Amino acid sequence: MALCVFFVTLFLPKQARFRFEYEKGKTWMQKDLYSPYNFAIQKTNEEIEEDKNEVLNSVLPVYQNDTELAENSIEAFNSEFESKWNGSGIDNNLKERYKSLGNKLLQTIYTRGMVNPVLKYQRNGTNYNFSLLNKNVAVQLNTADAYNTTSALKYIKEQIQNDPQIKSSDWLLRLVTNHLKSNYVYNDILTEKLEENALNSISTTRGMVQKGELVVAKGTMVNAGIYQKLESLRAAYEEDAKVAGDRRLVLLGQLLLAGLIISLLMVFLYLFRKDIYADNRQISLILLVITGMLITLSWAIRIKAPSVYYIPFCIVPIIIRILFDTRLALNIHLLVVLIAGFFVPNSFEFAFLQISAGMVAIYSIKNLIKREQFLISALLILLNYFIAFLGISLIRDGSFTDIEWLNFVPFIFSVLLSLLAYPLIYAFERMFGITSDVTLMELTNTNSKLLRDLAFKAPGTFQHSLQVANLAEAAIFKIGGNALLVRAGALYHDIGKIVNPQFFIENQVRGINPHDSISYEQSAQIIIQHVNQGVEIARKHQIPEMLIDFIRTHHGNTRVDYFYQSFLKNFPEKFVDENIFRYPGPIPFSKETAVLMLADSVEAASRSLKEPDALSISDLVERIIDYKLTQDQLNDSDITLKDIDTIKMIFKTMLMGIYHVRIEYVLDN
Structure with a gap:
């Protein structure tokens, strides 16, 4: 018992907890809440994402004018022209005309510039603005102002076909296009650096709440604006508590809570399952399962997991039910969820989801006759999560269209991970000599x-x-x-x-x-x-x-x-x-x-x-x-x-x- 309480309190997050519970779309039932100090209102993830898109749209992609490439291409054209002319079968009197036209075409294209558009900037196949660096001087252009592969080929064909002295147009067309390259080169490194600098300049806050200002009044509906103020106040409070709060007192509080929960478990065992209470092996197994689950929760909070619902809390009631009985499984699951509720956001919502899922897990394997019941149990747990998730979302938003279905993905992973209970049961049986x-x-x-x-x-x-x-x-x-x-x-x-x-x-x-x-x-x-x-x-x-x-x-x-x-x-x-x-x-x-x-x-x-x-x-x-x-x-x-x-x-x-x-x-x- 002492080791269990010690490890649980050792690994749990050590910051003071915001005292108020609230949900978007529900009435604020607490007393009027005034700001205890100045704090900035944090932007929502959607607002930050919107700002990011806006900033990225404002940053122009950077291209560099490669003048050497143009000169080398024209020089290579002239060399190849000389080597292939004798085998072309064209009248020698037209040699200078052909060569002159080829040089003129390449020179015209490279002077105006040839660009290879980057797909991510071509929204709906349209042209886009870009910055062109030419000898460290930047000018703003549009891709419509330069040639691309298609427009360059079209221009070359038109010019060759319109010249009455050019008889073998295909021969000259192939020769010119062989030396056609983009001299406006996309600089991804410089562009990404500009985008990174722009993103870093984005503010994550919008406005301030002054000390003593009313945040939310009693009886007020918690709308999106008030909800974001409350979230910002909670974040500011917990951040302030990390600096100003006494970690020893936080530790003492956690020690009292963990000790109380484990003591209640022992009282339950003494009153209703004295056979387990008298068996140190079985008590050790139960405390190991509880400790393991709470340490897993602490680890998820420490690494800032996207959602605590990735954690398979239903593993605990499944293991205890298979190894012991229904009543003990339900009791332990309730105790684990009660402790976890102090360290997760929206603790009532969390408790409702996990307690109902745990009850379904326990009831669905009441009489284990076939192994397939594990899979059936997993499906029933998932169904419970879905119904509860849908119900809570409708209460909060009052609309099907506003439900964020991606938030249900963690529950699917949680149910899949709960199937790990089967090999864990086998391991615990061998380690602790228990028969399931x-x-x-x-x-x-x-x-x-x-x-x-x-x-x-x-x-x-x-x-x-x-x-x-x-x-x-x-x-x-x-x-x-x-x-x-x-x-x-x-x-x-x-x-x-x-x-x-x-x-x-x-x-x-x-x-x-x-x-x-x-x-x-x-x-x-x-x-x-x-x-x-x-x-x-x-x-x-x-x-x-x-x-x-x-x-x-x-x-x-x-x-x-x-x-x-x-x-x-x-x-x-x-x-x-x-x-x-x-x-x-x-x-x-x-x-x-x-x-x-x-x-x-x-x-x-x-x-x-x-x-x-x-x-x-x-x-x-x-x-x-x-x-x-x-x-x-x-x-x-x-x-x-x-x-x-x-x-x-x-x-x-x-x-x-x-x-x-x-x-x-x-x-x-």
């Missing part, structure tokens, strides 16, 4: 090695275990309890019979009974030993202790009556030590282990019915369960007389179905 419903599901698979051995070596016992599992599961489901735990316990309760399967009547071949050749005491001890042998086999195969409890308690401390009565009948003169014929116990100490004992005894006894009918089955169930009561086998289990009546009814109905008993109806004449 997921593990119980795996253990109830009859293809597991231990159950396959039971089916092969003791097939009668295996079938008996299946029938007991069906009876016990149906009964516990009706009276309330962990049906999956009972089923798993029933499948393994007689696993010790693998050692000597032939000594148990359900595995014996007709006419062969090994008990006939040994004494009654030896027979009783072999029968009794299957409990201890089952415990040893289960531990060897790393079966969880909660299932081993079913092996230890399914006979309680009752006697092996058949061999005990046989001994008394055949040796009336001998002294008998009753402990030789009695199981070591303990008696069942939970509702689940008690139901298994009753199901085991009733199912075994039902096999002795020669002609089962409704009356004989009813008498059998009544007799067996009443005998367990008189033998005080149910004293330690939290089971009521009403539960026992329900169990009797379930057993009778199911046994009649197993033995295909027809219910006789008496018709009135």
Whole structure:
């Protein structure tokens, strides 16, 4: 507990918290709020973005006039002209005319300038202004004032075609265009520097609120303007608290809150789950989950995550529900959200979203039967977030068109991250020796090695275990309890019979009974030993202790009556030590282990019915369960007389179905 409180308070943000809660579109219910000091009104993100766009539009892209490029291009044209003229087949008398026209065209284009437009400045394909640097002198031009590739080619074609002396226009056109390059070159480095300087000059504030000025009056609707004033005041207050506030007192406040929450958790465990309260491993696991989630929240706040809703808060209730129970999961989730609410904006909205999502997470996996329930649970959590997000947005804005749907993206990531609960559950099980419903599901698979051995070596016992599992599961489901735990316990309760399967009547071949050749005491001890042998086999195969409890308690401390009565009948003169014929116990100490004992005894006894009918089955169930009561086998289990009546009814109905008993109806004449 001390470590949990220490780490939580160590990592939580250490600034004083603005005392007022407010939401856009809601009425200010507090007293009139006056500014305690001068503060600047912060611009909204939309306003800042608008200013950025305006500034960027005002910054002209910078181009440089590359005069060397123009000179080199014309020189290269003349060289290539001389080398290709002799193979052109054109009359030599026209050589100077061709060369002169080519030079004139290139000179004209480079004098006016040729520019290659940058796509990001061409809004809707239009021309744009730019700054041209020519020998460190800047002039403002428009791309329409210079040639581009298309307009330059068009100009060259027109001039060549309009000259009557030019006969091979295509030859000259190719030669000129080969040396056509943009001499107005875009300078991205200088342009970006100008844009950066312009962006840095943008003011993030608009106006001031003077000390003593009314910020918001009681009963006033918090509109966009007032909301931004409140946001600015909150930011100024928290920034001022970082400088002027006493961090030690902030730490003390956090220590008190964290200590109170953890103490409430301990009180809850002491009053309602003393089994967990007395187990340091389980308490350590719970505190580790709480600490981990709150440290994750602190980390997100420290790195200024875009939204705290990226954090998968529903992992906590899912893990606690799977490893423990619904009530504890809900209690812990509430406590975690209460602490987190002190350090997130719009804490009531945050608490509503997270508490409702946590409740959906817990309810959706109340009875974990299939792995696909994790995915179904995730979808239900997402649906809850969507409905809550939509409802809050409509309350705040009163319009569908004003809903900022991008703000829902963090919830999607949060739900996806909540699926990490599955591997975390496995890790916690191994680290803390806890058995979850997921593990119980795996253990109830009859293809597991231990159950396959039971089916092969003791097939009668295996079938008996299946029938007991069906009876016990149906009964516990009706009276309330962990049906999956009972089923798993029933499948393994007689696993010790693998050692000597032939000594148990359900595995014996007709006419062969090994008990006939040994004494009654030896027979009783072999029968009794299957409990201890089952415990040893289960531990060897790393079966969880909660299932081993079913092996230890399914006979309680009752006697092996058949061999005990046989001994008394055949040796009336001998002294008998009753402990030789009695199981070591303990008696069942939970509702689940008690139901298994009753199901085991009733199912075994039902096999002795020669002609089962409704009356004989009813008498059998009544007799067996009443005998367990008189033998005080149910004293330690939290089971009521009403539960026992329900169990009797379930057993009778199911046994009649197993033995295909027809219910006789008496018709009135």
